Amino acid sequence: MAEFLTTVNGYIWSNSLIYLCLAAGVYFSIRSRFVQVRQIPEMIRLLLHGEKSAAGVSSFQALAMSLSGRVGTGNIAGVATAIAFGGPGALFWMWAVAFLGASTSFVECTLGQIYKTRDPLTGEYRGGPAYYFSRAMAHTKAAPAFKIYGFIFAAVTVLACGLLLPSVQSNSMAAAMNQAWGVSEWVVAVGAVIVLAFVIIGGVKRIAAFASVVVPFMAVAYILLAIVIVFANASELPDVLTLILRSAFGADAAFGAIVGAAVMWGVKRGVYSNEAGQGTGPHAAAAAEVSHPAKQGLVQAFAVYIDTLFICTATGFLILSTGAYRVFEGESADGKVLADGGILPSDVAVGPAYAQNAVDTLWGGFGSTFVAVSLAFFCITTIIAYYYMADTNLRFLVGKYATTPIPVLRGTLGSNTTLVLQALILVSVAAGAVSTASEAWTLGDIGVGLMAWLNIIGILILQQPAYKALRDFERQKREGKNPVFDPVALDIKNATFWETYEPEAERTKATAKS
Numbered sequence: 404m405a406e407f408l409t410t411v412n413g414y415i416w417s418n419s420l421i422y423l424c425l426a427a428g429v430y431f432s433i434r435s436r437f438v439q440v441r442q443i444p445e446m447i448r449l450l451l452h453g454e455k456s457a458a459g460v461s462s463f464q465a466l467a468m469s470l471s472g473r474v475g476t477g478n479i480a481g482v483a484t485a486i487a488f489g490g491p492g493a494l495f496w497m498w499a500v501a502f503l504g505a506s507t508s509f510v511e512c513t514l515g516q517i518y519k520t521r522d523p524l525t526g527e528y529r530g531g532p533a534y535y536f537s538r539a540m541a542h543t544k545a546a547p548a549f550k551i552y553g554f555i556f557a558a559v560t561v562l563a564c565g566l567l568l569p570s571v572q573s574n575s576m577a578a579a580m581n582q583a584w585g586v587s588e589w590v591v592a593v594g595a596v597i598v599l600a601f602v603i604i605g606g607v608k609r610i611a612a613f614a615s616v617v618v619p620f621m622a623v624a625y626i627l628l629a630i631v632i633v634f635a636n637a638s639e640l641p642d643v644l645t646l647i648l649r650s651a652f653g654a655d656a657a658f659g660a661i662v663g664a665a666v667m668w669g670v671k672r673g674v675y676s677n678e679a680g681q682g683t684g685p686h687a688a689a690a691a692e693v694s695h696p697a698k699q700g701l702v703q704a705f706a707v708y709i710d711t712l713f714i715c716t717a718t719g720f721l722i723l724s725t726g727a728y729r730v731f732e733g734e735s736a737d738g739k740v741l742a743d744g745g746i747l748p749s750d751v752a753v754g755p756a757y758a759q760n761a762v763d764t765l766w767g768g769f770g771s772t773f774v775a776v777s778l779a780f781f782c783i784t785t786i787i788a789y790y791y792m793a794d795t796n797l798r799f800l801v802g803k804y805a806t807t808p809i810p811v812l813r814g815t816l817g818s819n820t821t822l823v824l825q826a827l828i829l830v831s832v833a834a835g836a837v838s839t840a841s842e843a844w845t846l847g848d849i850g851v852g853l854m855a856w857l858n859i860i861g862i863l864i865l866q867q868p869a870y871k872a873l874r875d876f877e878r879q880k881r882e883g884k885n886p887v888f889d890p891v892a893l894d895i896k897n898a899t900f901w902e903t904y905e906p907e908a909e910r911t912k913a914t915a916k917s
Contacts, residue, residue, distance in 0.1 A: 408845050415852035421670045424680055427859050428503025431510050434866070435873060439505035439704050445880070446705035449698050474622055474710055475785030476575035476755070477676030479778055482718040483757035484844070488734040489668030490658040490741070491643075492650030494719040496669020497676070501711035504679025505704040511862050513700030513869040514539070515685025516693065517890070517898050522798060530689025531792070532682040532858050533557035533799045539865045542896045556682065556857045557796040563850030564683070565793035565828050570835025571847035572782035572789075577836040579755040579778045583771035592836035596829045598783060603790045603825055621780040622714060628773065629717035632765050636724040643723045657730075657742050664734055675851050677710040682858030686792045695886040696901075697876035700869065718758055727761035729753075754840055790828050797824055868895045 432439065485493035511532070518538045519530030537553030540546055577591040633640070649655035651669075653662030678684055684706065688699045722728050726744030729751075733739070736753050747760055755778055762770025801820055835843050862869075871893045879886035890898035 405842060405845075408842075408849065412845050412848050412852070415849055415856070416667075416671055418667075420852060420856060421667060423859055424500060424670055424674055424855065425503060427680060427863060428500065428507050430863075431506035431866070432503055434870060435506050435509060437506070438509050438701070438873060439502065439708075442701050443705070446701045449702050450705070474714060475676075475781045476572050476778065477672060478710065478714045478781065479718055479758050479774065480575040480578075480754040481672040481676050482715050483722060483728070483754055485668040485672040486719065486722060486728050487731055487736070487753040487757070489665040490650045490655075490661055490730050491646045491719075491723055491728075492648070492652070492655075492658060492662065492665035493669035493672065494647050494716070494723075495651035496666050497673035497711055497715055497719075500670050500673035501677050501679070501707050501715075504674070504677055504711075505707040507859070507862075508677075508679040508684050508707050509700040509704040509873075510866050510869040511680065511682065511685050511858065512688035512703035513696045513872050514862060514865060515689040516691070516696030516699045517868055517872060517888075517895065517901070519689035519900055521900065523802075524798070528690050528692070529795050529798060531560075531686040531795055531799075532861060533560070533796055534689070535685070535865060536861050537799075538897045538899075539868065552857075552861065554800065556854070556861070557799045559853050559857060560682070560796040561793050561800070561824070563854055564789040564796075565824055566831045567846040567850035568789050569786045569828055569831040570838060570843045572785050573832040573835035574838055574840055574843035575755055576775075576779050576782040578752070578840065579759065579771075579775040582756050582759055583775035588837045592833040595783065595786075595832050595836065599786055599790075599832060600825070600829060602787055603828070617780055617784055621777055622709070625777045626713055626717045628762065629721045632762060633717075633720045633724050635765055639724045640720070643720060646723065647719075661730075661732065661734075661741070668734070671848065673711060673715075674855060675847070676715055677707045678851075679707050680859045680862075681851055681855045683788075683792055683854070686795050687788070695872070695876050695879075695888040696869075697872045697886070697888075700872070721761045722757050725761040725764045727757050727764065752840065786828070786832060790825070793824055793828065794821065797821065868893075868898075871895060 482494070482497070485497065489496075514535045515530045515532070518535040519528050520534060521527070522529045533553040533556045535553075536556060537550045540549040573592065573595055576595065577586075577588040580586045580591050581588060646655065650658040651662075651665055653659045653665075658665065674681060684703045688703050691699045691702075693699050723744070726746045728742070728744045729740060729747055730742040731738040731753075732741050746764060747757070751757070751760065755774055759771040759774045762773055764770075797820060872888065872895075875888070875893055876886045888901050888904070890896075890901045
């Protein structure tokens with residue numbers, strides 16, 4: 404089975420997907436006139452001045468929900484893995500895919516807002532790729548094909564976010580805790596299941612509230628500590644930057660033979676970390692209460708920067724500046740050692756232990772504990788975000804039947820599809836914690852790759868409404884208005900939510916007058 408999954412992963416993450424991610428990012432950047440650069444001030448402003456309502460979360464909460472999915476083991480263990488198998492140059496390609504991916508994130512998340520809907524069971528906003536695939540072309544002859552495409556994406560997302568991806572997070576969390584305190588993986592598995600069961604049963608509002616508190620606090624704490632350690636090794640920074648750039652393009656003799664691996668691992672771990680193009684961001688984006696879809700598109704584009712340019716860079720500099728790395732030939736820890744920073748124990752495993760040993764260089768014994776705690780929070784919030792995405796797509800697939808009892812399970816704890824999903828994701832978490840790292844990462848890469856293939860191809864076809872929304876948003880801003888979206892005026896079809904939408908501020912005024 405392990406060999407079969409590795410083969411499948413090799414086909415999914417072939418060079419074709421690498422080129423697709425990079426080429427799509429270049430194309431979206433050009434089409435949007437590099438919105439990821441032009442609108443940075445507006446991105447920051449929107450984070451601080453967002454709307455919210457009983458049905459939708461605020462822009463900041465939606466960002467926190469999105470970051471809770473993006474910021475996880477990929478920011479620590481993923482960076483370490485990219486450096487170990489792709490060399491220091493992999494960090495440059497993570498930066499490249501983040502910069503280009505911010506435009507991809509804008510397009511997909513704006514589409515998520517345009518074609519969102521209100522959940523008939525909970526009243527909460529729901530949306531994502533499955534929704535825009537099935538709705539955007541509903542007025543054309545291609546409608547049946549895109550509806551099927553939407554159902555395929557929804558099914559793949561339930562599989563990926565419900566079963567494949569959670570295991571990676573719990574595996575890294577268990578490895579970090581075992582490294583720090585010698586805690587059994589089974590103890591971590593049980594503890595994680597208990598915490599997650601409490602949060603995910605509370606629904607999107609509890610998820611948003613939990614993420615908006617935990618994610619910013621832990622991300623800032625982690626970045627600050629990494630900065631302190633990097634500054635303590637400031638004399639190494641020029642050499643680190645030179646090493647990254649030379650390694651990225653094969654100019655360094657030690658890494659010339661693995662320049663292809665640098666691109667592969669940089670893009671693979673970059674997409675895994677920031678999720679630009681994967682199709683996960685639009686789920687959180689659709690849950691936000693905004694008066695115009697482009698607002699949330701900009702906020703989610705900035706989330707890519709926070710994830711990769713801030714947090715992943717902090718990890719990369721932390722590892723490289725302290726010498727807590729080891730680079731292998733053949734993209735395997737069994738391969739020849741091409742470079743060794745000199746401080747890692749000979750038997751250390753590739754993963755979070757790289758960052759733990761790096762922090763220990765400044766505070767002996769503290770590194771393992773701090774990274775383990777940080778990773779625990781990052782991983783828990785990521786798994787919660789995965790559940791929300793899986794649940795959103797399950798609702799898309801089965802609609803009102805999500806809470807209808809399943810005849811063969813009637814009277815049991817898992818008597819409907821939502822509870823079955825909750826049970827499955829908890830089983831995945833427990834299984835991942837006690838699995839090997841290679842098994843967990845292979846499953847996770849398969850999940851990310853399948854979603855990325857489907858979503859990027861889809862948004863390349865459906866991208867036009869996102870640009871119409873961007874131009875409309877920018878026009879209203881130039882006129883000094885608070886942009887409000889009118890799909891009919893822009894000739895955007897099937898955005899039915901927005902055709903009758905009234906901003907929360909206007910609803911409040913109307914209620915007060917009446």
